[in-house]
Amino acid sequence: MTPATPTIPTDPNLAQEQLNAQNELVGSLQTQTRGDMASLMARYGTQLAMSGTNIPPLVSSTTGGLGQPTAGRLG
Amino acid sequence: MDAINLPTAVEPTTWFVVFNPTSSSKLLSLLAFGHYKHVSAFGYYQGFKAWLVCDAEISGLRLPLVAHDAMRAIIGKYTAGCTIVKFVRRAEPIGIAPLSRIGFFCVTAVKHLLAVRCNSLTPDSLYRYILANGGQIIHDTGNADYPH
Numbered sequence: 001m002t003p004a005t006p007t008i009p010t011d012p013n014l015a016q017e018q019l020n021a022q023n024e025l026v027g028s029l030q031t032q033t034r035g036d037m038a039s040l041m042a043r044y045g046t047q048l049a050m051s052g053t054n055i056p057p058l059v060s061s062t063t064g065g066l067g068q069p070t071a072g073r074l075g
Numbered sequence: 076m077d078a079i080n081l082p083t084a085v086e087p088t089t090w091f092v093v094f095n096p097t098s099s100s101k102l103l104s105l106l107a108f109g110h111y112k113h114v115s116a117f118g119y120y121q122g123f124k125a126w127l128v129c130d131a132e133i134s135g136l137r138l139p140l141v142a143h144d145a146m147r148a149i150i151g152k153y154t155a156g157c158t159i160v161k162f163v164r165r166a167e168p169i170g171i172a173p174l175s176r177i178g179f180f181c182v183t184a185v186k187h188l189l190a191v192r193c194n195s196l197t198p199d200s201l202y203r204y205i206l207a208n209g210g211q212i213i214h215d216t217g218n219a220d221y222p223h
Contacts, residue, residue, distance in 0.1 A: 014085070014121035021119050021143055022089070025126075025150055029159075029214055032151025 087118025
């Protein structure tokens with residue numbers, strides 16, 4: 001017979017702390033991503049703004065542009 | 076110095092699963108056919124104000140504990156270009172599930188962390204499974220073309 005796994009009690013204060021921490025982390029992530037996007041916009045301008053839309057790319061992806069099929073892949 | 080009352084035992088139940096379209100290993104990139112090449116996860120330790128990162132790399136399993144403030148500072152770089160999916164660990168035991176236990180690499184490590192019973196062997200397959208079973212995308216940079 002498999003022994004029962006001990007249950008770790010949940011402290012409501014700690015649960016709230018976890019929720020706050022998660023929200024703070026997501027907030028930090030979004031802030032940092034906005035910074036990245038701002039620098040990318042400065043670098044690539046309208047090409048980046050149009051990536052992910054149905055507007056045809058102005059520059060071929062083989063020449064380093066951000067059009068299809070690499071649209072949306074910024075990494 | 077302030078006294079800190081730590082809980083006697085804590086374990087994350089909510090995990091943030093990071094799907095990365097790149098891998099440090101070219102071999103693994105070839106083997107993990109699909110969009111995502113690597114998967115890791117991090118979860119919050121209540122009371123300790125720290126995040127545990129679980130990352131089964133080719134160099135070995137890494138489990139760094141990162142202070143919350145430090146995590147906030149590095150989260151952008153750590154998850155650049157990745158998709159993050161929030162997932163609550165399953166309460167039910169996995170059971171024997173031999174197909175769920177094959178090998179030990181990034182996908183199986185995260186599967187066990189989340190206690191999910193599925194046959195996924197690639198990050199893409201795990202990604203689809205998690206989304207189909209209550210996973211919630213909380214962040215996605217650069218993977219908009221990949222079906223969610």
